[in-house]
Amino acid sequence: MNARSESVATPVNFYRPRDFARTPEMRSPEYVQMSTAAAITLGLVQGSMHRTACTHCLNLLVTYPEGCRANCSYCGLARHREEESAYADRNFIRVDWPTARYDDVIERVRNRNDHGAFERMCISMITHPESGEDTVTLLDRWVAEVPDVPVSILSNPTTMRYADMEDLRTRGADIFTVALDAVTPEIFEQTRGKTVDSPHRWDRYWRALEWAAEIFGPEKFGAHLICGMGETERDMMEICERIRDMGGHNHMFAFFPERGSLMEDRDPVPRDHWRRVQLGRFLIDFAGARVADMRFDAAGRITDFGLESAELDALIETGTPFRTSGCPGKADDTVSACNRPYGDSSPADIFSFPFALNEKDVRVVRRQIAGEPVGTFDFDADD
Numbered sequence: 328m329n330a331r332s333e334s335v336a337t338p339v340n341f342y343r344p345r346d347f348a349r350t351p352e353m354r355s356p357e358y359v360q361m362s363t364a365a366a367i368t369l370g371l372v373q374g375s376m377h378r379t380a381c382t383h384c385l386n387l388l389v390t391y392p393e394g395c396r397a398n399c400s401y402c403g404l405a406r407h408r409e410e411e412s413a414y415a416d417r418n419f420i421r422v423d424w425p426t427a428r429y430d431d432v433i434e435r436v437r438n439r440n441d442h443g444a445f446e447r448m449c450i451s452m453i454t455h456p457e458s459g460e461d462t463v464t465l466l467d468r469w470v471a472e473v474p475d476v477p478v479s480i481l482s483n484p485t486t487m488r489y490a491d492m493e494d495l496r497t498r499g500a501d502i503f504t505v506a507l508d509a510v511t512p513e514i515f516e517q518t519r520g521k522t523v524d525s526p527h528r529w530d531r532y533w534r535a536l537e538w539a540a541e542i543f544g545p546e547k548f549g550a551h552l553i554c555g556m557g558e559t560e561r562d563m564m565e566i567c568e569r570i571r572d573m574g575g576h577n578h579m580f581a582f583f584p585e586r587g588s589l590m591e592d593r594d595p596v597p598r599d600h601w602r603r604v605q606l607g608r609f610l611i612d613f614a615g616a617r618v619a620d621m622r623f624d625a626a627g628r629i630t631d632f633g634l635e636s637a638e639l640d641a642l643i644e645t646g647t648p649f650r651t652s653g654c655p656g657k658a659d660d661t662v663s664a665c666n667r668p669y670g671d672s673s674p675a676d677i678f679s680f681p682f683a684l685n686e687k688d689v690r691v692v693r694r695q696i697a698g699e700p701v702g703t704f705d706f707d708a709d710d
Contacts, residue, residue, distance in 0.1 A: 340431060341371055342415060344423040350413035353426050355389040355457070356464040360415065360424040361432070362386040364668045368444050369435045371427060377674035379682040383656055384665035385436065385448040385476075387465070388424055389458050390415060397454040397485070398525040399508070400518045400589035401556065401582065404453065406525075408587055418586055420670040429465065433472050446656040446664040447501075448476050452483040454526060459486055463498065470499035477501035479654045479665075481551070484535035485527050492535075492542050502654050503539045504578065506551040507532050510558045510566040518556060523589065536573065545574030549654070554604045555582030555596025559627025563604050564618045567611045577608050578653045578663075581671040581678040598695040598702075601678055602649065603629045606696075609648035610634065613661050646684025649692050676702035 339351045366372040368381040375381075394414030398406040403418045415426050436445060450465050452458045462480065469478055479502040480495055492503065509515035512529045519527040539548035550570050554563055567577045582596045607629055610616035620633030632639055642648065653665030672678035680688065694701050 339426075340428055342426040343372070344416040344418075344425065350392075350415055351426075352392060353415055354391050355461040356429060356468075358390055358426050359429050359432060359465065360388040360390045360426045362420075362424060362667070362670075363422040366425045366427075368441050369432070370440045371435075372425060376668045376681070379666070379668055381444065382666055382668060382681070383444055383446045384479075384654065384663075384667075385432075385441075385445045386451065386665065386667070387432070387449065388419070388451045389453055389455070389461050389465070390426055391453075391455050391457065393455065395453040395455060397519070397527060398523050399527070400523045400525075401508075401553065401585060403585040403587050405588060407589065411587065420580075420667065421583060421585065421673075422670065429468070433468065436473050436476065445476055447479060447654055448473070449479040449481055449654065449665060451481040452486075454483055454485055456486070458483060459491055463494065466495065466498055466500060479504060481506060482535060484532045487535060489538050489542075492538050496542050500543075501547065503543045503548045504551060504654065505532055505535050505539065505548075507536070507566075508551055508553045508580075509556055510552055510562050514557050518590075536570065536575065540573045540575065546576070546660075548574070549576040549578050551578045551580060553580045553582050554601055556590075559623075560600060560604055560607070560629050561618070561623045561627035564607050564611065564621065564629070567608050568618050571611050576612050576652075578665075579605060579608050579679075583671045583678070595672070596678075598678075598700075599698045600628070602692055602696045605652075605679075606639075606643070606648045607632060608652065609642075609661075612652075614642075643693065643696075644689060646680070646689050646692070649680055649684060649688075651679040651681050675704040677704075 342351055364376060364382040365385050367374050392414060395404045396406055408417055448469060450462050452462050466478055478500050480500045481504050484505055509518050515529045516522055519525050536550060570577055581601050584591045584593050610632060616633060621629055622631035624630050647661055651663050651666045653663035656662055656664035666681035668681040691701060691703050
């Protein structure tokens with residue numbers, strides 16, 4: 328039976344994707360979806376994550392039976408999947424997103440079911456006419472009831488005005504982020520615009536970033552960028568520098584072919600490409616690096632980071648540039664609370680490390696930078 332053919336009238340407190348033959352009727356702000364890692368951390372789902380105690384950011388997603396009205400070609404939540412699955416049953420950044428009552432989520436955090444793991448909460452908007460208003464409702468309740476855990480907003484610039492962003496800041500949002508994702512106008516149009524019957528526009532997203540810089544200020548806004556959708560390494564570095572010059576930070580994702588998306592047959596980003604971009608992003612965000620000081624080959628690949636070899640080697644040895652990038656935690660601005668365990672790769676071949684790298688991990692990363700076809704779970708990786 329098609330999961331979206333009917334709705335279950337009986338209210339549910341918690342729903343795991345594809346739990347029922349018929350998907351329940353669940354709508355924000357009463358309900359929110361959350362990442363699998365967040366559900367494990369809250370004790371709503373049994374399980375564990377490879378080498379990490381789940382996540383330090385409670386990632387929440389507004390939810391509606393009608394789903395997201397955008398049709399981004401790399402996204403598991405895209406509108407074109409309507410005939411295949413109900414919205415609450417779709418995978419997103421590789422994993423399922425269970426649905427829970429927001430009352431229960433708040434109660435569990437207040438009761439420390441997360442054992443104090445959450446250092447941040449993030450409300451992710453979607454392209455839906457009720458998303459903006461419901462995001463405000465969710466934010467107001469969180470700020471009032473869980474004031475010690477700061478809130479990030481992952482916005483939907485397509486439906487937002489300047490006043491909407493001001494309102495979020497006034498109501499207590501700490502950080503504002505824009506999922507630019509594609510880093511050239513051409514790739515943006517091909518993956519998020521009219522080409523794929525989607526409403527997003529490059530200029531509108533940059534306008535939102537400019538507004539965020541004015542309203543939230545330096546260090547309090549950022550952009551999500553996906554590496555491996557056809558851009559060059561130079562393209563990515565130039566966008567990172569542009570955002571950093573505005574006062575923002577860059578939250579990097581490795582492209583991974585999302586099951587059910589229009590790009591599910593595309594290869595993941597090559598490992599060496601990804602590691603160089605991770606390193607360059609970190610240098611721009613936290614070490615004052617400039618693209619003008621870097622060198623690139625004819626294909627736009629980084630050949631020189633513009634740093635003394637000993638200094639670059641010492642930075643690589645820390646492993647920090649290769650950890651998941653995102654909104655910061657409480658202890659270190661260079662380490663993301665939003666560690667998104669295995670959101671852009673499998674545990675067998677880790678692209679964004681959701682934990683501190685050990686010596687073996689760093690050795691593997693060095694080999695990957697050098698172009699060797701070695702994964703993080705290969706038993707001969709340090710031979």
